[in-house]
Amino acid sequence: MLNKWGLCVFLWAAFLSLPANAQELAEGIQAHGFLSQSVVRTTDNNVGGNSDDELAWDLRELGVNLSWRPNPDWLISGQALARWAGDTDEGELRLDYGFVDRALYNRGEAQIGVRLGKVKNPYGFFNTTRDVAQTRPSIIMPQSIYLDQVRNFFLAAPGISLYGNADSDQGALSWQVSSIQPEVDDVDLEYMTFLRDLPGKFAGRNSWLGQVMLDRDGGRWRMGVSLGEMNMRYQPGRSPPLDLLGGTHRLPTWVLSVQHNSEDWTYTAEYAQTQVIARDYGATFEDNTIESGYLQATRRFANSWQGYLRYDVLYLDRNDRDGIRFASSLPGAPAHSRFAKDWVVGVRRDMDRLALSAEVHRVDGTAWLARVDNPAAGLVRNWDMLLLQAAWRF
Amino acid sequence: MTERNLRLCPNGRVICGITLLLSLILSPGLAGAVDVIANKNVSVNSISLASARAIFGMRQVKWPDGTPIRVFVLPDNHVLHGAVCKERLNIFPYQLRQSWDRLVYSGMAQAPSEAMSEEELLNKVAVTPGAIGYVRKVKANDPVKILNVE
Numbered sequence: 001m002l003n004k005w006g007l008c009v010f011l012w013a014a015f016l017s018l019p020a021n022a023q024e025l026a027e028g029i030q031a032h033g034f035l036s037q038s039v040v041r042t043t044d045n046n047v048g049g050n051s052d053d054e055l056a057w058d059l060r061e062l063g064v065n066l067s068w069r070p071n072p073d074w075l076i077s078g079q080a081l082a083r084w085a086g087d088t089d090e091g092e093l094r095l096d097y098g099f100v101d102r103a104l105y106n107r108g109e110a111q112i113g114v115r116l117g118k119v120k121n122p123y124g125f126f127n128t129t130r131d132v133a134q135t136r137p138s139i140i141m142p143q144s145i146y147l148d149q150v151r152n153f154f155l156a157a158p159g160i161s162l163y164g165n166a167d168s169d170q171g172a173l174s175w176q177v178s179s180i181q182p183e184v185d186d187v188d189l190e191y192m193t194f195l196r197d198l199p200g201k202f203a204g205r206n207s208w209l210g211q212v213m214l215d216r217d218g219g220r221w222r223m224g225v226s227l228g229e230m231n232m233r234y235q236p237g238r239s240p241p242l243d244l245l246g247g248t249h250r251l252p253t254w255v256l257s258v259q260h261n262s263e264d265w266t267y268t269a270e271y272a273q274t275q276v277i278a279r280d281y282g283a284t285f286e287d288n289t290i291e292s293g294y295l296q297a298t299r300r301f302a303n304s305w306q307g308y309l310r311y312d313v314l315y316l317d318r319n320d321r322d323g324i325r326f327a328s329s330l331p332g333a334p335a336h337s338r339f340a341k342d343w344v345v346g347v348r349r350d351m352d353r354l355a356l357s358a359e360v361h362r363v364d365g366t367a368w369l370a371r372v373d374n375p376a377a378g379l380v381r382n383w384d385m386l387l388l389q390a391a392w393r394f
Numbered sequence: 395m396t397e398r399n400l401r402l403c404p405n406g407r408v409i410c411g412i413t414l415l416l417s418l419i420l421s422p423g424l425a426g427a428v429d430v431i432a433n434k435n436v437s438v439n440s441i442s443l444a445s446a447r448a449i450f451g452m453r454q455v456k457w458p459d460g461t462p463i464r465v466f467v468l469p470d471n472h473v474l475h476g477a478v479c480k481e482r483l484n485i486f487p488y489q490l491r492q493s494w495d496r497l498v499y500s501g502m503a504q505a506p507s508e509a510m511s512e513e514e515l516l517n518k519v520a521v522t523p524g525a526i527g528y529v530r531k532v533k534a535n536d537p538v539k540i541l542n543v544e
Contacts, residue, residue, distance in 0.1 A: 023505060030504050067504050072456035072463075077501030097501050106456060109448040120500040128500035135495045163502075167448035174453075218447065218485035219493070261489055300488065304471070352469070393495075 023394060025066075033064040036133040036391035044380035045366060046373040047140075049086045051385070059389075060084040061131045063096060075101040081131060085148065086373040088188050096120075096131070097156050109167035120156045122176050122211035123226045124255045124270050127154060133391030137268060137296055137308065138346055139359050140387065143368035144292035144314040145255060145270050149188040153230060157182045157204065171217060177210035184232045191371035193249060193278070195333070199237030205248065207231045213257075224257040234281070245282030251275065266298040273318070291318035304350040308359075312342040314367050336381040340365035346387075354392050361385040428477040431516070431538040433525040436461070440542035447483050449526060451493055452503040457524060465506035466515050466527035474512060478528040482543050 023030050038059035040051040049058030065079035078098035084091045099117030106113070120128040124145050129135040141148070159180030166173045182204035190197050209228030216223070230251040236243040253274040260267045271293035278285035294312035301307065315321045316338045323338030346359030366379045430446065432438075437459045441449070448454035455463055468475045470491055479487040497503035509515035512529055519525040520537040532540050 024507060030498075032498050032505065034499065063499070065499065065501060067498075067501060069455070069462075069504055072460070075501075075503070079499070079501060099501065101502070108458065109442070109444045109454055111453065115502075120502075128502075129496055132495065132499045135492065135499060165448070165453045167444040167451075167453065169442065169444050172444075172447065172451070172453075218483065219489045261486060263486060352471075 028069045030067050031064065032067075032394060034061065034132045034134070034391065034393040035063075036061045036389055038139060038387055038389040040385060040387050042383055042385045044383040045369055045378075046086060047369070047385060049373070056086070058084050058086050059387075060091070061133065063131060065096075073103040073106055077101065083131060086370060088148070088186075088370045088372050110165065112162070112164040115161040115163065118156055118158045119161045119178055119180070121154055121178060121180070121209050121228075122213070123154055123209060123228075123253075124272070125222070125224065125257050125259065125268065130155070132393065133357075133389060134350075134355050134393050137298065138310065138344055139357050139389045142270070142294040142296070142310060142312045143340065143342065144294050144312045145272050147292075147314070147368055149192045149368065149370060150186075151188075152186050153182050153184050153189055153232075154209075157207070172215040172219075173212070174215075175210070175212045177208065179206065179208050181205070182207050182230055182232065187372060188370060189232075193276070194244075195330075195371075195376075198234075199243045200235050200246075201237065202232045202234055202249075205231035205233050220261050222257070222259040222261070224255075226253075226255040226257070228253055240282060245280065247281035248279050250277040250279075252277070264300050266296075266300075268294075268296045268298070270294060288317040288319065291315045291321075305347065306349075307347050308345070310342075310344040312340075312344065314340045314365075316367050333376060334366070334379055334381070336365045336367075337376065337379060338365075338367055340367040340369075353394055354390070357387075357389045357391070359387050361387070427530060428474055428481055428528050429530075429532045430478065430482055430526065430528050430541045430543055431519055431532060431536075432527075432541045433519055433521075433523055434537065434539050435523055436526070436539065436541070438541070439539070440544050442544055443484065446543045447485065450478075450483055450490065450506070452497055452506060455503075461524040464522050464525045466509050466518050466522075466525055467506045468509060468512065468515060468528075474528065474530060482528070 023032055025031055040048040040056045042051040044052055046052055049056030061083050063079055063081040067077040069075050079096040081096035082091045082093045083089045097118050097120050099115045099119050101113055101115045103111055103113040122128055130141055130146055157180035159178050161176050161178040163176040184202040184204050187197050189202055207230045211226040213224035233248050234246055236246050251274055255270055255272040257270045274290040277287050292314045294310055296308055296310035298306055298308040320326055321339055323335030326338050327333055327335035341364045343362045344359055348355055348357040362384050364382055449463055457463055470487055476487050479485050479490055494505055498505045509518055515527045516529050519527040
């Protein structure tokens with residue numbers, strides 16, 4: 001593993017030594033990047049390190065990208081990312097995306113093209129740039145739709161995408177359909193599906209994700225549907241009874257996204273359902289449907305200040321929203337680990353490339369907490385959280 | 395029905411007139427205060443609103459004759475940037491920023507080039523083939539052409 005502090009200092013230095021307009025490296029070549037650091041304190045439970053009644057500093061993101069457009073029909077892009085989030089992500093440098101984009105039809109206001117390589121997955125409004133603080137609606141993503149525990153599964157994957165854009169005077173339509181092989185080497189995902197870290201590991205299977213987004217009237221209304229089916233296979237590392245038999249997970253999913261923008265206000269609502277269908281494990285897993293959604297109002301004030309209020313709900317099983325059935329079938333498993341209702345209020349100030357934010361959460365439930373940082377026995381149902389963040393981009 | 399329409403019409407005109415008057419008072423110096431400009435070798439003299447949004451939104455990357463488009467903008471908080479967004483593109487500046495960031499940090503498009511001043515922007519558009527940008531008002535001997543957004 002890379003020395004996280006060394007890497008951090010190196011990239012900070014690289015960023016700061018760049019002149020203001022260094023994005024344009026040469027004709028058709030651009031570099032961009034981002035950096036953020038958050039501080040967390042919680043009344044109970046851990047987020048971004050040991051935050052329970054102390055300050056946790058382990059929420060950090062760092063990315064640099066390069067793109068080259070040799071001519072209008074070709075684009076080659078790649079981004080390196082390092083992310084820290086408690087014990088779930090420890091700053092390992094990785095390829096966030098890297099692909100070749102070829103326009104097949106490129107005339108006037110309409111384009112159709114193909115992207116080949118590791119491509120970001122459009123899922124809801126914010127998934128593709130969820131690690132870039134400035135593009136998020138708050139310091140941490142609405143966990144209902146953008147659950148950090150399955151982040152890598154949904155974020156980006158090697159494959160092929162077909163996409164299109166069409167602008168008309170009434171609005172802009174964009175779409176992308178991808179056939180991908182998701183990356184699922186995450187311990188988080190095992191906790192999410194098996195409630196523990198098993199000896200084997202998941203491998204991605206052929207999956208697909210698509211999105212259609214319509215921007216009406218210059219984006220005053222934005223409406224989107226994301227749809228797909230994510231698939232993976234569990235490969236046991238040991239023989240039973242020390243491990244499960246091999247099996248497969250299918251996750252058909254959809255998200256509805258609606259946003260209204262005016263000069264001062266943005267209202268955003270997203271709602272999603274994801275089915276979890278497990279087969280062939282030699283043990284019975286009941287199929288269930290994850291149901292989630294949030295509503296957010298953002299108000300822009302003078303001098304680039306903004307304030308936001310959000311209510312965010314996640315139910316890991318829509319037929320057992322309070323988790324009681326789950327808790328009674330599994331001794332020692334808390335019912336509140338099956339849901340989370342999160343009120344968030346926050347402020348943000350943008351100063352050119354820098355953004356400073358602060359937000360407070362009041363949460364009922366523990367469904368989206370990372371299990372690696374939070375053993376089930378220590379989970380507390382009602383908890384509060386304060387987050388502060390400084391973010392910079394170029 | 396006809397009678398009702400007749401009765402409504404004068405009221406409608408009054409409301410219309412008041413709205414127009416108010417909008418003139420409330421936006422001093424904004425209406426018509428910004429011209430979309432292009433390099434002189436650009437082969438078109440006018441573009442549609444859809445095309446203007448697609449170009450400044452970094453989705454349309456070539457002119458009808460195949461020349462690559464180079465987009466030049468001023469910083470987000472520059473008064474002229476606000477004016478071109480609202481007046482010519484009919485979009486809020488914060489939305490343009492959000493859509494650039496979405497594209498740039500997912501690798502799906504490149505960012506526009508940023509000029510620090512109106513003068514620098516004008517000069518860059520003048521010397522860069524395929525360039526598009528905007529200025530307060532084009533003067534008679536400026537080495538750029540005006541693009542009508544229709």
